[in-house]
Amino acid sequence: MEYGLIGEKLGHSFSKPIHEKLVRYHEIKNYSYEIRPVSRGEFADFMEKKDFKAINVTIPYKSDVIPYLSEIDEHAKKIGAVNTIVNRSGQLHGYNTDFYGFLYTLKHHHMEVKGKKVFVLGNGGAAKAVLAVLSYLGASEIIIVKYREDTDCITYEEALKSHRDVSYIINTSPVGMYPNTEASPMDLAPYTNLKGVVDIIYNPLKTKLLLQAESLGLPAINGLEMLIAQAKQAAEIFLDTSIPDSATLDIYAEMMKELSQP
Numbered sequence: 001m002e003y004g005l006i007g008e009k010l011g012h013s014f015s016k017p018i019h020e021k022l023v024r025y026h027e028i029k030n031y032s033y034e035i036r037p038v039s040r041g042e043f044a045d046f047m048e049k050k051d052f053k054a055i056n057v058t059i060p061y062k063s064d065v066i067p068y069l070s071e072i073d074e075h076a077k078k079i080g081a082v083n084t085i086v087n088r089s090g091q092l093h094g095y096n097t098d099f100y101g102f103l104y105t106l107k108h109h110h111m112e113v114k115g116k117k118v119f120v121l122g123n124g125g126a127a128k129a130v131l132a133v134l135s136y137l138g139a140s141e142i143i144i145v146k147y148r149e150d151t152d153c154i155t156y157e158e159a160l161k162s163h164r165d166v167s168y169i170i171n172t173s174p175v176g177m178y179p180n181t182e183a184s185p186m187d188l189a190p191y192t193n194l195k196g197v198v199d200i201i202y203n204p205l206k207t208k209l210l211l212q213a214e215s216l217g218l219p220a221i222n223g224l225e226m227l228i229a230q231a232k233q234a235a236e237i238f239l240d241t242s243i244p245d246s247a248t249l250d251i252y253a254e255m256m257k258e259l260s261q262p
Contacts, residue, residue, distance in 0.1 A: 001051060003238055004034030007058035012178075012203060014224075015056060018231045018251060025247040028239050047092075054086045054238040056231075062125055068092055075099040079128045084234045095237055098129035099136075101230030102200075104248065106133065109221055111196045114138040117166045121145050121185045122173030123153060126200060130172050145186075156186055164191055171199040176207035184208040194218055202227060205259055224259075225252050 005015045019033035036055075038046050043061060047068040057065050062081035066072065069082065070091040076082045082094035106113060118134055120127055123144045134142050143163060144153040159166075175185040181204050188194060188209070197213040200223035206214075213220035229248045236243055 001034050001036060001055075002053045003031065003055070004036050004052070005056040005058060006036050006038045006046065006061065008037065008039065008060055010035050010037050010058070013058070014202070014227060014255070015231060017255070018228055019235060021251045021254065022232060022235045022243065022247060025243045026235065026239055026241045028241070031239070050087055050090060050092065052087055054084070054234075056234055057083050057085060059125060065094065069094040075129075075132065079132045081125060081128050083230070084237055086237060095234075096129060097230040097233040097237070098226070099132055100233045101226040101228075102130050102133045103136070104229035104245075105198065105221060105226045106137065108225070109196070109219055111168060111198070111219065111221075113168055115140045116168060116195075117141040117143065117163065119143050119145050119159060119163070119166050119169045121169065121171040121175075123150070124172065127172040130170055130200070134170075159186070160190060165193045166191055167193060167195045169194065169197045171197075171201065171207070171209055174201070176204075176209055177201045178203045182208060184212065188212050188216060188218075196221070199223060200226060205256065224255060228252050228255070 005013060013035055016033050016035050023031055047065060062083055065082050065085060072094040076094050076096035079096050082096055084095040084097050086093045113134055114137055116139055118139045120130055120142060123146060131142060145156055145159045146153045149155055171185055173185055175183050196219040198221045199207045199210050201207050202222050202224040205222050210220040210222060228251050232243050232248050
């Protein structure tokens with residue numbers, strides 16, 4: 001394996017088609033990207049062998065890979081998770097391109113979170129990069145919302161009672177993901193100060209949460225753009241090259257068209 005993605009369950013990953021489309025934007029001709037499911041029992045052996053040039057990492061190994069790395073970049077350190085690893089002469093270097101992917105999404109859609117109150121729904125692994133970006137951009141109040149009471153989180157009931165003035169809502173929970181597409185983590189109607197909603201789910205492309213946001217006239221952004229933007233940066237790190245931002249826009253439009261077809 002030269003380049004690819006590792007994780008425990010990868011049946012619905014879009015990473016391979018995205019990287020195959022990215023080939024058009026760089027000069028590396030012999031670039032192939034594999035999807036490699038790695039069980040927990042296989043994980044340590046895989047990392048110790050280092051039999052790859054560069055890989056992306058997804059659930060559940062984004063934190064588990066860290067002890068195997070010789071170096072880790074600033075964003076990955078702060079987030080506590082790595083999703084991109086490059087093998088340089090046997091030394092493994094770790095990065096987090098999810099940070100760039102979410103940052104790109106907010107900036108591209110002119111979602112100005114600086115000085116604003118933001119809800120982050122869920123606090124699993126997917127929330128880590130989102131929280132780091134919101135902090136980096138200077139959100140005045142970042143509130144994690146969960147169904148159950150927990151440390152540093154509030155419940156949906158408390159959100160409705162005390163924080164109806166929230167400006168942005170970011171869903172990082174799996175609620176609304178295929179096949180449970182009729183579920184939504186919350187009702188947006190009471191939050192009359194909302195300026196935009198992002199759902200990092202991309203299957204379906206429009207979750208029930210995003211459909212409601214659209215019905216309220218709000219910007220409603222899915223997770224596909226974030227996925228493509230982070231893959232672009234990962235390919236740049238893999239190949240030590242530069243890929244124009246227009247690649248993200250082009251591939252997003254292409255995939256939206258492909259995925260919207262029956």
